[in-house]
Amino acid sequence: MKFINLKPVTFEEVINLYFKENGQKKDEWECRNLERANEKFDCWVLGHILKEDIREIVMPYYCVGGASIIPETGAFLEDAYTNFNSKRKYFKKNNAQFCDRIKIQKNLIQKLGKVKTIYLSEEPLFLGTSYSKLNNFKGKITHLDGLHRLFALMELKEDPKEIPIALAKYS
8 A cells, every 4th residue: 555745643643634524523423433543643744645545544434324335344345336336225224414425525535636634544443333343454444434435435436546545553
């Protein structure tokens, strides 16, 4: 996996970027996730990842409409997206909002020609229901926030070629 133009930043800069791009949310699960990553890794960089490499991002457990899109043991983005796409009608019927968010992200990327930041870590957090069973992915780049954007990017064959990332890493 290749990262481009990495520059060190503070956690405060990461959180400010998150709020700038996503606004203040009523559900702050994502912010707690970023805070947990900051506690574990204590170092952040901003940069880009090549779109061709996003398939190798580890995705934590995720369940929608009573069915797992990503198993408790995790999956690479490519496998998670393939699973989702094969059961898209089921997910649309049981959780239309999930599918709508992917469509919204896809439309935004196409309209603006760019994507909002994807938040990653050098390895899984190994806590909570989402990350606790990802032992097979120790040392692998792992998703913290941006699931719908990543799924939208899997559907887009064209640009952008480089995706902005914030990466939590060991100092």
